Amino acid sequence: MQRRAHHRATGIQRREFLKTALGIAGVAIAPRLFAQADAAADYPSRPIRLIIPFAAGGGTDIVGRTIAQRLSDAWKQPVVVDNRAGGNGTIGASAVAQSAPDGYTLAMITASHSVNVTLQGTKHPYDLLKDFAPVSQVTTQPYVLVVNPGLPVKSVGDLIALAKSKPGKLTYGSSGIGGTSHLAGALFCSLAEIEMTHVPYRGGEPAMMDVMTGQIDMLFSTRLQSRALVEAGKLRPLAVTTAARSPAMPELPTMKEAGVPGYEIAGWYGVLAPAATPAAIVTKLNREIVRIVHLPEVTEKMAADGSEPVGSTPAQFAAHIKSEVDKWRELIRKTGIRTES
Numbered sequence: 369m370q371r372r373a374h375h376r377a378t379g380i381q382r383r384e385f386l387k388t389a390l391g392i393a394g395v396a397i398a399p400r401l402f403a404q405a406d407a408a409a410d411y412p413s414r415p416i417r418l419i420i421p422f423a424a425g426g427g428t429d430i431v432g433r434t435i436a437q438r439l440s441d442a443w444k445q446p447v448v449v450d451n452r453a454g455g456n457g458t459i460g461a462s463a464v465a466q467s468a469p470d471g472y473t474l475a476m477i478t479a480s481h482s483v484n485v486t487l488q489g490t491k492h493p494y495d496l497l498k499d500f501a502p503v504s505q506v507t508t509q510p511y512v513l514v515v516n517p518g519l520p521v522k523s524v525g526d527l528i529a530l531a532k533s534k535p536g537k538l539t540y541g542s543s544g545i546g547g548t549s550h551l552a553g554a555l556f557c558s559l560a561e562i563e564m565t566h567v568p569y570r571g572g573e574p575a576m577m578d579v580m581t582g583q584i585d586m587l588f589s590t591r592l593q594s595r596a597l598v599e600a601g602k603l604r605p606l607a608v609t610t611a612a613r614s615p616a617m618p619e620l621p622t623m624k625e626a627g628v629p630g631y632e633i634a635g636w637y638g639v640l641a642p643a644a645t646p647a648a649i650v651t652k653l654n655r656e657i658v659r660i661v662h663l664p665e666v667t668e669k670m671a672a673d674g675s676e677p678v679g680s681t682p683a684q685f686a687a688h689i690k691s692e693v694d695k696w697r698e699l700i701r702k703t704g705i706r707t708e709s
Contacts, residue, residue, distance in 0.1 A: 421460025423571030
């Protein structure tokens with residue numbers, strides 16, 4: 369009897385201890401939860417900085433400024449665009465990874481950032497999968513193969529034939545070593561079995577200007593970036609890089625249709641915050657960006673330029689980034705592409 373009484377007393381003591389411990393833990397956790405809620409309720413209370421890791425005038429910059437302006441309109445706080453070109457987007461993204469996780473410094477990244485982590489390996493200044501809080505994928509879009517109008521080619525087949533007749537003489541530009549436009553060109557050379565010289569730039573805009581003036585021969589550009597010059601006859605489009613034709617450019621064949629089997633690349637833009645940014649702030653940012661992306665005037669503008677709005681959840685964007693990193697890693701392994709190529 370005494371032993372049973374002892375066990376009952378011990379059990380009661382344990383339950384009371386657990387209640388007390390849980391109560392203390394709740395008291396400790398509650399302030400953090402309330403602090404996050406308060407931070408989201410007051411957010412934003414001062415200007416936000418959106419870092420575009422490329423030169424002004426490119427596709428990333430155009431979409432980023434569209435998002436920034438409408439965030440400013442909605443929240444009555446300035447969203448300042450900060451162009452930090454260099455390192456194929458690495459410099460700007462690195463600045464965001466090192467910023468305070470308070471929602472006041474954001475990055476607009478592209479598919480090329482998922483390439484960088486594979487090409488640069490241990491030299492990369494941040495971990496794309498760990499050092500950021502994904503907010504939302506904004507768009508997806510094809511790249512367009514454009515050439516200088518003076519180049520004597522009317523199709524991808526013509527371009528391949530010309531390149532084979534002049535090994536290493538034709539040039540293709542990119543927004544930077546290891547970027548998606550670089551990878552698009554290198555994959556083209558690999559699959560078409562041709563030799564061309566890669567010329568990297570600090571952003572897509574200067575590369576496109578040099579195609580227009582004939583300094584280089586071709587570029588894989590976004591439709592958003594090249595549309596005006598194509599319509600003015602200053603660039604000649606040959607094909608799109610996605611699996612299906614673009615509704616905005618139905619007359620252009622895909623690279624597969626144009627005679628390059630196995631060719632498929634899609635670009636995308638998305639918004640990141642530094643890792644450890646309060647979930648409540650990430651959620652608030654996500655909801656507003658998704659709303660903006662699906663505004664009729666924004667959707668129409670994107671569709672006209674070959675982009676499709678996405679507006680994913682943070683979890684969906686995180687999964688997309690990981691799948692892209694895995695895809696590029698396998699492609700780079702197969703093609704043997706290097707940053708010095």
